[in-house]
Each structure stands twice: as structure tokens, then as C-alpha cells.
Amino acid sequence: MSLLEVSNLEAFYGASQALFGVNLQIAEGQLVALMGRNGMGKTTTVRSITRMLRTTKGAIRFDGKDLTVLPSFRAARLGIGLAPEGRRCFANLSVSENLMASARSGPWDIEKATELFPRLGERMTQSASTLSGGEQQMLAIARALLTNPRLLILDEATEGLAPVVRQEIWAAIAKLKQGGQSILVIDKGFSELRAVADRCVILARGETVWTGTPASLTSDVETEFLGV
Template sequence: MPELLSISELRAGYGEAVVLPKMSLQLAEGQVLALLGRNGTGKTTLINSIVGVTRRFGGSVALAGHDVTRMRPDQRARAGIGWVPQERNIFRSLTVEENMTAVAQPGPWTVERIYEMFPRLKERRKNFGNQLSGGEQQMLAIGRALTLNPKVLLLDEPTEGLAPIIVDELLLALGKITRGGGICSIIVEQNARKILGLADRAVILERGAIVHDAPSAALKDDAATLEKFLGVSGGTAH
């Protein structure tokens, strides 16, 4: 069985600038990958390249054995790439329910199932996107991505700027989502400790290249690597 997501020697960036010189990465079904690294190391560029919004200089991206390299971002979304960008990009002039039904594709993730995962969204289902709190907007962004019924879920800094209680709620939901079967996920997160407890595997980027790839549990106990590449000192996250 092929890997669910396979990136092979991908060379990508913006304009004339190459940010990812030769990226190869594979993910299996049910795998949660923590994508770590200091600012400017290529994490968001990798996510954007899987989505198809960067300039590709070479290499390929395959989803469930099908090459999606030449597909437009909207085609990749329909093929099974769900994306929650840092900006969330929800439709602010649509209601919570309209945000999800506007992009929904058939599959196990229905609007009702999203409401079970995030009861707060059900309570606010008639509210417009611009009437939601930051945490509610993030829940909606994740819910909307799930109604596409993706094979791969990409989350770029999903807990940034949110209250700790909302962060805990979101991370708990993300664990349930990926382990529900049929998908894998990549989560970009600044707080290494928080995400390592959720992920199975951790990859650290430096200058657009993978410098560390290990089970999350191993990295969590590797103080030297955390300090060297992430600036996490004394075994605690910042």
C-alpha cells in the first residue's frame, strides 16, 4: 500500500527564491506529524507547497498514490488535501453552517459530526464568521477543512494566539480527528512540548531541509536536540 502522502525531491519557493531545496517526506494513514523549526526554516512553505500555492522548481507530490503535482490548489483540495492556514481564511460574511456546507464533499465528516466534535459551533451555527471569537474561528476553520473529507489535513499554527483552555480543547479534538481513520495530518506548531504529546512523529526543519526525523516520544526526551534546533532550554517549551 502506498504512503498516503509522498513528497519526493520537492524544490519550491516564491518568485526566484528557493526555500525548499530538495524536500522528501512520506506519511502513512493515521500518522500525526509535528512539523517543527525556528521561524523562517520553511515550515509554512512546505505546507503551502503541498497545497500548491508556491512556485515549484522540481520534484513531486503524490496523494494516495496519485500524482497531484500539476493540479491547481482547488483541484488538490477536491482530491483530498485539507488546509487550515494561519489566517484561517473563513468566510466572514457567511454563517458557521454556510461556511461548512459551501465546501462540503460526501464522506464520513458531515456538518453534524463537526457539531459533535465542537458543540460550540452548533450553538453559534447561525452566527456570521466575523461574530466568532478567535477560538471559535479556529474550530470553524478546522471543521470546514474536515467537511471536504480530506485524506491529508494540514494545520499551520492552529493554536497561535488562543487561550490555553481553547488550545487544550483543540488538541484533544485533533487527536480524535486523525485517529478516526483514513487521514494523516501535519501540524506546524511553535510550542514543541504541547504538540509532541499529540503527534506520533516529529520532523525539524532548518534552512528548508529535514535535520531531525524521529518518533515524538524520543524527541520529547531529547533535551540536546530541542535546544540545538528549537531553542527549547532546560527541557521546557517556550
């Protein structure tokens, strides 16, 4: 049984339909890349899975449980951790306070998070607003990890970051995967995604148009669905 199974997902913003049939599965310990051009429905899919967008049709099951009947906080308590697009750190709180605000009991704690991202350990007393964009992204990921999730969702994991910081974050993602963490990641770094993903799911116009392994992602598919 899949850890997460999304079937025939449709989603709506008021009277406007945004998703028309999204299908994806994530097994325990698997890293799945959700790919597609801008505006194709990736973040709406994440919002639907995490139940921040409730106006949906279709099936969303997590560890066999129906997520569609749950509010977002109950979905999170089942073990879904999110590092959202735009990071959304608590700007006026310190790094330490940001981490403590989300912490739940489990193997991930502040010490382990700062081992993954040593920069955060050096800035524990600084307010999140004083961090660089890359450091805020590290904080967003660490904050999600401190919920001790069974599934970690990274929405635009390295968007807009300097190359050296992108490398640090991709290295951290690789470590998480090696440690058995189940991950759904959205990013535009196709070469980096290919290096870590077990499977890729491509969306176009709000529906799943291709699913397969990175090795089977041909240049024709990339040009049709991912090219500029």
C-alpha cells in the same frame, strides 16, 4: 506505500529559493508534526503540497499520484483538506454558510463537526467575523473536515489562542487521530505535539534536518533546531 510522500522538495518565490530539500512521509492514519523555528519553511511546504505554490522542484505524491502536475483545486479533490494559517474564514458568512461552502459527501457533515466542536453548534447563525479567535480556528478545522479529506493539514493549529481554547483544539486533534484521520500539523506547542504525534519532521533553513519519533527527540536536537 505512504499516503503522502515529499522528496527533495525545492520551492521558489520568483527568483528567491525558499525550500532546499524537504523530505517527509505520512502513512494512512498517521499524525506527523512539522516543526521548526519561524521562517524555516513550514508554511511554504504546506503551500507546495496543496499546490498553492506551483514553482517547485522535486516529488510530491499523494496516494501514488503526482501532485506537481495538478492545480490546487484538483489536489484538494484528491482528498487534501487545509485549515490554513490565519484561519481565513469567510467573514461575512455565517458559521453554517462557511461549513456548507466547503462540504463534500462523506462521513463528515455539519452534525458531526458540531459534535467535535459544540461551540460552533451554538453559533450557527452568527457571522464568522463575530467569533473569537479560538472559535474561528474551530470553524477553520471543521470547514476542512467537511471536505472529507484523506489528509487533514493544520497550519499553526493553536497559534495565539488562550490556553483553555488550545486544550479544546488539542483534545479534538487527539479524537481525530483516534478515529484514524491522517494529519499533518504545524504548531509551536511542543509538549502537545509530542503527546499526539507518531513522527516529527524538523525544518531548518528550508530543508529537513531531523526526522524521528517524539520519544527520540532529544533536548540537544530541540535546543539546536527549535529553541529560541
